[in-house]
Amino acid sequence: MIPLSSSVVSGVALSKIDGEVKMLLMKRVKGGFWCHVAGSIEQGETGIDAIVRELKEETQIDVLNLYNAQYLEQFYEASVNVIQLIPVFVVMCPPQQEVVLNEEHTEYKWCSLEEALELAPFPNQHAVFKHVWSYFVEKPVNALYRVDIS
Template identity: 80%
Template sequence: MIPVNTSIVSGVALSEINGEIKMLLMKRVKGGFWCHVAGTIKDGETGINAIVREFQEETQIEVENLYNAQFLEQFYEPSANVIELIPVFVVMCPPEQAVVLNEEHTDYKWCSLEEALELAPFPNQHAVFKHVWSYFVEKKANALYRVEVR
C-alpha cells in the first residue's frame, strides 16, 4: 500500500514584468532545481493560510489576489513511499513585483511559459505551468476561482 500525503500546498506567482506577464521560478538550494513556491501546512492552518505564509517566507510577497488554480499536483515520492497530492494556487501580483528570497533558494527568475518549461525539470511542473498559463494568462482569471485571504 502507498499512503497519500495531502499536507503540502504550492503556488505560482504571476506579475507583469517589462510589459509582459511572467511566472516566478526559484532555484532551490536542496536539489538545485527550479520550482515554484511550495511548503508544508502547519498544525491548525488551512491550505490558504499555508500558501500565504509560504509566499511571505520564501519571497516576501504579500498575497492579496489569491486564486484556486483548480489543479492538483500529483506524483510519487520514492524516498518516502508516498503519493503527494498538492493543491495549486495562483497569486496575481502587481506589476514589477519585487522578490526577496529566503535561505531555501539561491536565485529567481520571472519567466515566460517557454522559459519555465525549459528551466523546470519535472513533467508535473510542466503540467502546472501550462494549466496556470492557460487559465490565468491566456484567459482572464475566472472570478469563481478567487479565494478570500484572511
C-alpha cells in the same frame, strides 16, 4: 500499499514584468532545481493559510489576490513511499513585483511559459505551468477561482 499525503501546498506567482506577464521560478538550495513556491501545511493551518505564509517566507510577497488554480499536483515521492496530492494556488502580483529570497533558494527568475518549461525539470511542473498559463494568462481569470484571504 502506498499512502496518500495532502500536507503540502504550492503556488505560482504571476506579475507583469516590463509589460509582459511572467511566472516566478526559484532555484532550490536542496536539489538545485528550479521550482515554484511550495511548502508544508503547519499544525492548525488551512491550505490557504499555508500558501500565504509560504509565499511571504520564501519571497517576501504579500498575497493580496489569491486564486485556486483548480489543479492538483500529484507525484510519487519514492524516498518516503507516499503519493503527494498538492493543491495549486495562483497569486496575481502587482506589476514589477519585488522578490526577496530566503535561505531555501539561491536565485529567482520571472519567466515566460517557454522559459519556465526549459528551467523546470519535472513533467508535473510542466503540467502545472501550462495549466496556470492557460487559465490565468491566456484567458480572463474566472472570478469563481478567487479565494477569500481576509
